[in-house]
Amino acid sequence: MEKKDVEKEYAKYRRRASQYANDREKSKELLAVAMKKAIKSRNGALEEVWGNLVLLFEMFRDWISGKYNSVPMNSIIMIIGALLYFVAPMDVIPDFIMGMGIVDDAAVISILIKKISSDIEKYKAWKEIADETTKRD
Numbered sequence: 001m002e003k004k005d006v007e008k009e010y011a012k013y014r015r016r017a018s019q020y021a022n023d024r025e026k027s028k029e030l031l032a033v034a035m036k037k038a039i040k041s042r043n044g045a046l047e048e049v050w051g052n053l054v055l056l057f058e059m060f061r062d063w064i065s066g067k068y069n070s071v072p073m074n075s076i077i078m079i080i081g082a083l084l085y086f087v088a089p090m091d092v093i094p095d096f097i098m099g100m101g102i103v104d105d106a107a108v109i110s111i112l113i114k115k116i117s118s119d120i121e122k123y124k125a126w127k128e129i130a131d132e133t134t135k136r137d
Helices: 003-021 024-040 047-065 073-087 103-115 117-136
Strands: none
Touching: 003 024, 003 073, 024 047, 024 073, 047 073, 047 103, 047 117, 073 103, 103 117
16 A cells, blocks of 8 residues: 555545535545544554544544634545545445554545644644533533
């Protein structure tokens, strides 16, 4: 598996992402499918990125619901593209190849996390404040 192959394939999914960015219900369905797959595949290749993946899911969920709107649209498009890639059974390494099918998916998630790390950190800070405020109420 070449990194350039994964990035090239990921770019195809990013191009489809605007359909989801303009339809929050569709985004909500995508998130549900991605979370289900992530939970099922947690052990193994996803273990390294699990904490950030959960935070990414939460940020996307809060964007979908309108609770958090400070995510740049470019980052939303990248998140959706990565999730579309993640849930696709036929990508660079097809998911039916036991033990290997999730490796390229984890690589795409890792690439995404690196590219939008500052957005994730801003969300994390916002979430801590929001959680504190909720506890006080």
